[in-house]
Amino acid sequence: MSRYLITPLFLLLAACASDSDGTKRLVDMEDAGTEDMSTQDTSTGDTSTTEPDCVPVESQYDTVVSPILNQYCAECHGAEPAFGAPYSLVDGYADLVDGPEGERKVDAMLSELMERTMPPAFSQQLPHNQLDTLVGWVSCGLEHPDPSDGLxxxxxVWDTGDTPPAGTEPLEIRPDPQTIGPNVIDDYRNFNFSNLVTEDRFVRRIEPIIDDSRVLHHITFTTGSGLDVTYWYAWAPGTGAIEFPDGGMRIGPNDSFTLQIHYNNGAGVPDAVDTSGVRLYLGDAIGTEYxxxxxxxxxxxxxxxxxxxxxxxxxxxxxxxxxxxxxxxxxxxxxxxxxxxxxxxxxxxxxxxxxxxxxxxxxxxxxxxxxxxxxxxxxxxxxxxxxxxxxxxxxxxxxxxxxxxxxxxxxxxxxxxxxx
Ligand code: HEC
CATH class of the missing domain: 2.60.120.230 (Jelly Rolls)
Structure with a gap:
């Protein structure tokens, strides 16, 4: 089994779990290519093997998975199944992963969750981040629900192509490498940037830098703070670049910005290190100012x-x-x-x-x-x-x-x- 890995994102102004200064880097155009959007390779191979491709991590069961199942599934899938549910989903880790791949309870959960058939329409629905966490866990991080379903x-959508405007230079806004441990769920990290330019420039284009898509949930790039915040850019799966037809938004030496990254390691991958961010393309402060x-x-x-x-x-x-x-x-x-x-x-x-x-x-x-x-x-x-x-x-x-x-x-x- 393998699939596209689409990383989730969502946007919010949330309490930040940590604050630190990020770094900025000017890079050559050659280095400014598109980062890995992480298509995971799939073994098309033979299903007769007994070793499943995906065995959800056990260490997250008690802390993360079991509370979600108890809150959103146990009403029907409790130790004594009720309301027509075929079996319990709260008999522990071993019960969920028991059996040949494709026939385990985790496999059935994945398809029900991806098709949004569970929980049933009339019962309490999982908030999006818990749905992502559960899907990430049962699929070992391979699957993500399409966030635009139903929208x-x-x-x-304002999307402006792949090529940066001529005569601009890229400025990468990204944190120092962030370690995202296997038990990190819904961690909002804010990185502050100032003195990005030495004289007024126009930001002509903004695009995302996607690094470790297994754990990246969302990116926002804002100026101001609290109730005075202004969004310059936000990334969700599928979001493209924004680019001004001519000219751009003014950025000056005294302006400061916050890059917020929401991490979610629902699959419990052990080795996640991320330095996602945004890339600004700067030009002279001429042309239309937006x-x-x-x-x-x-x-x-x-x-x-x-x-x-x-x-x-x-x-x-x-x-x-x-x-x-x-x-x-x-x-x-x-x-x-x-x-x-x-x-x-x-x-x-x-x-x-x-x-x-x-x-x-x-x-x-x-x-x-x-x-x-x-x-x-x-x-x-x-x-x-x-x-x-x-x-x-x-x-x-x-x-x-x-x-x-x-x-x-x-x-x-x-x-x-x-x-x-
Ligand atoms: C309000 C009751 C109810 C809740 C809450 C509920 N289910 Fe179910 N579930 C059912 C019923 C009834 C069935 C069997 C009929 C069906 O498939 O629609 C079922 C079937 C299933 C199946 C088996 C599908 C199959 O055919 O093998 C899975 C897996 C499942 N649910 C997962 C979940 C998960 C995961 C949650 C929580 C996120 C959940 N359900 C919440 C009532 C519920």
Whole structure:
């Protein structure tokens, strides 16, 4: 058995497990090639061997796997199976891996989880990171659920090809090699970077550097902090580069940035060392300057086991063009709509998303002109399956409602400030 290894990512502003300074490196164009996206080789070979290709690591069973099975599966797959479930899934490690490959309980779990048939639709679903962890474990890190399953958007993802613009130089933003131990689950590491340039430059393109895809879950590249954070780039499986048509976003000697990497070693691989990050392509500060406008509201209150919306409206004070936008919510986001309410009473939609998935966050094309006096109205929808109240905030378990929009002229970015 072998498969594509697609690495997961998701985006969140989460409590960081560790902070450290990263390093920056200027590299030659030759070295700037695409990193390994890790297609794992598959042995097509003979299935008569008794030794299974994948034996999930035992050391994670008690600490990681058993708690997930107890919470999300044991209601039916308990020691005494109930509600028609065929067998127990909580009889211990040996029981799950017993038998010939293809007929073990772990093999059945993998196909049920990948097809999203378990847990059944009417019962409590696994949060995405626990689903990833469980799938990673039963497949020895070979499989990952497609995070964009179920996501519907009425705009195209903004993806800008493979070739960096002529006359630019790459600047790699990546941490010193990070060791990701076999028991590391949901570890958010933040790396701070400053003094990246000695004079003003334009960032013409940003692309991901994918190093050890077995443990890489997500990458974000932001400036500012706390409630004032602005996203410059975020990576999820499938995310491409972003590139400005001409010119770019200004970066100066005093600007500082945070690279956040979320690691998840659900498969318990013993030798993971990662130095993933982002690559900026810098050019002279000439041509069009773009800005990042970030309307947001933190007035979010979603009662237990309920749905709710949060709305941000603001009135444009100048004419500007939107190039692309990056809707951002956390775990319980469900829908996202952003409209322009014209002064003549008409409504133009910027974007509508349904089936929000925390792991599948992208910049979308939004080629819309906004005129002074138009109103922008952003509505974030939430669906809270938990038994606690969820409010706006910066932790993983809090919610957010943002649309990071690339706008021109750059001065337009200061509109719609404030967190209410
Ligand atoms: C609400 C009850 C319920 C929950 C919760 C539940 N299951 Fe099931 N499961 C069933 C039933 C009923 C069947 C048998 C009928 C079917 O396949 O739909 C089943 C079948 C299975 C099978 C066997 C499929 C086969 O044909 O061999 C596996 C494997 C499985 N579930 C895994 C899981 C896992 C993993 C979880 C937790 C993440 C889970 N289930 C949670 C009810 C449940």
């Amino acid at each position: 519907e958007a009425n705009r195209d 800005g990042m406008m970030s309307p947001t509201t933190f007035s979010i209150m979603v009662p237990p086991e309920s749905t709710a919306t949060a709305t941000k409206t603001c009135t444009a004070t100048m004419d500007f063009d939107i190039i692309a936008g990056f809707p951002h919510m956390h775990e319980i986001g469900s829908t996202f709509t952003h409209d322009v309410l014209r002064q003549d009473g008409s409504v133009e939609n910027l974007i509508t998303l349904t089936g929000w998935n925390f792991e599948a966050q992208y910049f979308y094309e939004m080629p819309v002109r906004v005129n002074a006096g138009d109103q922008l109205r952003m509505v974030c929808g939430y669906d809270n399956p938990t038994n606690r109240m969820v409010t706006g905030g910066q932790n993983t378990s809090d919610e957010m409602c943002f649309d990071f929009m690339i706008v021109v002229p750059a001065e337009a970015a200061t509109q719609c400030g404030g967190i209410f």
